[in-house]
Amino acid sequence: MILKENSPLNRYEWASEKIKTICGEQTDQALSIFDIGSRDNVLGGYLNGYSVTYKGFDLDPITDSAQKWDIEDPFPYPYPSPHVVTFLEVLEHLNNPWICLKNIANVIRPGGYLILTTPNPKWSTSRVDLLVNGRLTCFTQSDLDLNHHVFIPWVHIVEKLLTDSGLEIVEYVTLDGKTKIFDKNLTGGNMIKRFFSRVVKKYIESRDPSACGMSYGVVAKKAG
Secondary structure (H helix, E strand, O other), rough: OOOEEEOOHHHHHHHHHHOOOOOOOOOOOOEEEEEEOOOOOOOHHHHOOOEEEEEEOOOOOOOOOOOEEEOOOOOOOOOOOOOOEEOOOOOOOOOOOOHHHHHHHHHOOOOOOOEEEEEEOHHHHHHHHHHHHHHHHHHOHHHHHHHOOOOOOOOOHHHHHHHHEEEEEEEEEEEOOOOOOOOOOOOOOOOOHHHHHHHHHHHHHHHOOHHHOOOEEEEEEOOO
């Protein structure tokens, strides 16, 4: 994948901007969206005022408006295929990502889109953590035990995962912005150590733009 930009937006801001762009392309009817891993429908709040129909799905829904779907199984409902599927910070939790992504791709209508975000293992902070502590940020034992982070989404692996599922990569960006050397959090104990760490991260990011940002996002399209 070719990196387009280092976006300062978070996953919901970025995904809603992508949906807004797709809305502009869709003129004959309201855009239909399936939000997989919707939890408490945070993304839905970002879409207020958009001409969309939104449905949330989750393995364990926590709101009455979301419906249950274990994406290791085919889609169990008779709804028409959506224009867009959003899949924000879910990929890293999957035991069987190839099975899950194939089931998701089968749901998307021809010419429709998948908007995906996931933790960035190439993040400068992850690289420093790997060097110092021997493990990637977001993929520690604690992340495994508490959050079920079981799949490390290396960019080249995710690219193959998506293409194997019949999806074409349209856009790849990093999210959450670049490292800031000076901000209000650079105070208190270990300030010198944290300052040096930030300088190292900035250097890594200057050499490799894909190291910017805790997460990355991909837009992929299903053939029409």
